[in-house]
Amino acid sequence: MTADPLSATTRPASGTAAPLLAVEDLHVEIASRGRTVHALDGVSLDLAPGEALGIVGESGCGKTMTALSVLGLLPKGGRITGGRVLFRDGTGSPTDLAAAPEPVLRHVRGNTIGMVFQDPLTSLNPTMTIGAQVAEPLLLHQHTTRRDAWAKAEETLRLVGMPQPAERMRNYPHQLSGGMRQRVAIAMALVCEPRLLIADEPTTALDVTTQHQILELIDDLRARLGMAMILVTHDLGVIAKRVDRVAVMYGGKIAESAGVRSLFAAPRHRYTEALFAALPERAAAEGTTLATIPGLPPALLTRPAGCRFAPRCAYATAECRTEEPALLGDSDHAYACFHPAAAEPISATEPAAVVESPLAGRLTDPGILLDLDNVTKRYALHAGPFARRKGAGEVGAVAGVSLTVTRGETFGIVGESGCGKSTLGRLVVGLEPPTDGTIRFAGRDIGALSRRELRAHRRDVQLMFQDSYASMDPRMRVGTILREPLVIQGIGDRTAQQRRVAALLDDVGLPRGAVDRYPHEFSGGQRQRLGLARALALSPSLVVADEPVSALDVSVQAQILNLMRDLQRDRGLTYLFISHDLAVVRHLADTVGVMYLGKLVETGPAREVFERPLHPYTRGLLDTVNAPDPTAPAAGTPLTGETPSAAAPPSGCRFRTRCPAARARCAESEPVPTEPAGPGHRVACHFPLVASPGPVSSG
Incomplete structure (x- = not known):
């Protein structure tokens, strides 16, 4: 009798059950422009039926490439050069997907293995309705009738929590919010009831409540369908609460693998330890600067000698630079490190890759730099992308916001997607005028400025965009991009402008040779540095930073x-x-403002707002965050329900439809901001949480 090839994997994942998936010594190369990148170099992992495995690490470490290799979805020029990907679909002997022909892979994709891609907007077909896209896998793999496929698609959308699924079936992707598009992507992956779900960064750039809903949904569906899952993410909080085991990848290899509790309690590899040290939660609690990992992951154009983390590791020795460490430990906790961390929980003060240092004194001026008084921004509803519908009404993106920002401080704005945060930022910069209210910058009403004065105002107020790549012209070199604001404002001659560009690159830690490169030639973190450099080109007093680190891994x-x-x-x-x-906001901000449906519902010193929130919405946001600690108990009651439409907000308090403490008065009158806990901490709530017991975790 022939031995089952899956019985020889590195570790049976759950008792004596044969693994559902076994990746054995996988090697992947990508050839492009005469260069070969050794993307994966001997990756081995296994997954039991019903188990959840998390894969973590910095961008470029091989997480996504491992996930894509399972389904043979390699980028152009990519090929598997060694190893096996053994998958047991339940119908017989396992199949080696690494050597399988394309027809076999097409049968597996979307059928027995579902895939949720990182960006649902780009992975969905903009020319097909939602219903047609969710039904398509059924028509391809299960040869059902169109009527039955349509009915199953609607049922699956309902299963993933899509509101009004029958109506959404006829929508197109651009008509849905980010959270809804992610639900569609999950529905497409689950409609054929696969045995394995691969989720690649399924919650990147989603707000905390949408993230929580998506992850709860995946957990619930896994339990119902008995699915196994591979979760690829850089969010250690998500990993802590949502998986059974973790594989930490670095430089195309597995650096450490362990059960989730074991890994978080006592990471052994110095890279894992450094990732945990870079978490903003730790720095915020200790009042220190964030620990960072110096340098960048290897480019993998060659196979580096020795440990791949050695050039960035504070503990590296000559042995680390010349010899490659093997995976040590046991089947429950393995690591590839010559000088591992202690096998007990690390103390809060123990250094990782870089010793944390206390914050230096802040340059602050008590004078008010920015003052918003009852600022409102309304947009007219449209019938379509080109036609304004008469009498269709308005959407109130910002509804009567008042706040002050003093010189030298960081004022954090938090809230769910669609609450008006980014609109408020555009109003402050002067990209859009407010419908009502006054915005004063350095004592001047920017709404009363002439065109020439407004142009000068934009020298003092700059915007740092969320998507740094999309905000740069891909046809322009970096030197031209950074010079452009100086040219437009007529500052200096060409020589002076070039000196200024060189100084900006020095300030943001990029080489001066970057001036001759294009945006696509930089990593995400480097592009964000370029975005910061461009924002600083005109020496502004105020920088409006709109989600500047939302899609970056923890070290960057x-x-x-x-x-x-x-x-x-x-x-x-x-x-x-x-x-x-x-x-991130708790670590960086001095003052915090919490927005909900266009309203500022709570403001105050960051520590007070996070430790003793006064508004139920703030408390719900904090309770919804995934703390990077698998042993941490639930903080309270996470937010539930959908945010109402800004075109028809609820009467009275706008949060009352989701508030567990709402009463009749909340529907009758809008709450006025008060300071029930003392000066400086304001809340717009009829029944504030003044007696809130104990500090609340911010995740």
């Missing part, structure tokens, strides 16, 4: 946040920092 995020803080200290900058990442 730490570098950018530390850089922003250093530049603020050196230049006396003021930041209006917009984000849905509460841990």
Whole structure:
């Protein structure tokens, strides 16, 4: 009798059950422009039926490539050069997907293995309705009738929590919100009831409540359908709460693998330890700067000698630079490190890759730099992309916001997607005029400025965009991109402008030779540095940073946040920092404003707002965050329900339709901001949480 090839994998994942998936010594190369990237170099992992495996690491470490290799979805020029991908579909002997012909792979994709891609908008067909796209896998793989496929598609959309699924079936992707598109992507992956779900960054750039809903949905469906899951993410909070085991990847290899509790309690590889040290939650709790990992992951154009993390590791020795460490430990916790961390929980003060240092003194001026008084922004509804519908009504994106920002401080704006954060940022910069209200910058009403004065205003207020790549002209070299603001404003001659560009690159930690390269030639973190450099080109007083680190992994995020803080200290900058990442805002901000459906519902010192929130919405946001600790108990009651339409907001308090403490008065009158807990901490709530017991975790 022939032995089952799956019985010889590195570890049976669950008791004596044969693994559902076994990746054995996988090697992947990608040839492009005469160069070969060794993307994966001997990756081995296994997955039991019903188990959830998390794959973590920095961008470029091989996470997504491992996931795509399972389904043979390699980029152009990519090929598997060694190893096996053994998958048991339940119908017989396992299939080696690494050697399978294309017809076999097409049968597996979307049928027995479902895939949720990172960006649902680009993975959905803009020319097909939602219903047609969800029904398509059934028509391809199960040869059902169109009527039955349509009915099953609607049922699956209902299963993934899509509101009004029958109506959404006839919508196109651009008509849905980000959270809804992600639900469609999940429905497409699940409609054939696969045995394995691969989710590649399924919640990147989603706000905390949408993220929570998506992850809860996946967990519930896994339990119902008995699916196994591979979750690829850089969010360690998501990993802590949603998987059974974790594989940490670096440089195309597995650096460490363990059960989730074991890994978080005592990481052994110095790279894993450094990733945990870079979490903003730790720095916020200790009042320190973020620990960073110096340098960048290897480019993998050659196979590096020795440990691949050695050039960035504070503990590396000559042995690390010449010899490659093997995976040590046991089947429950393996790591490839010559000088592993202690086998017990690390203390809060123990250094990782870089020793944390206390924050330097902040340059602050008590004078008010920015003052918003009852600012409103309304948009007319349209019948379509080109036609204004008469009498269709308006959407109130910002509804009566008042706030002040003092010189040298960081004012954080948080809230769910669609709450008006980015619109508020555009109003402050002057890209759009407010419908009502007053915005004063340095004492001047920017709504009363002439065109020439407004142009000068934009020298003092700059915007740092969420998507740094999309905000740069891909046909322009970096030197031209950074010179452009100086040219437009007529500042200096060409020589002076080039000197200024060189100084900006020095300030943001990029080589001066970057001036001759194009945006696509930089990593995500490097492009965000370029975005910051462009925002600083005109020496502004205020920088409006709109989700500047939302899509970055934890180590690059730490570098950018530390850089922003250093530049603020050196230049006396003021930041209006917009984000849905509460841990980042808690670390960086001095003052926090919480927005809901166009309204500012709570403002105050960051520590007070996060430790003792007064508004039920703020409390719900904090309770919804995934803390990067698998042993941490649930903080409270996560937010539920859908945000009402801004075109027809609820009467009275806009949060009342989702508030567990809502009463009749909440529907009758709009709450007026008060300071029930003392000066400086304001809340717009009829029944504030003044007696809120104990501090609340921000994740």
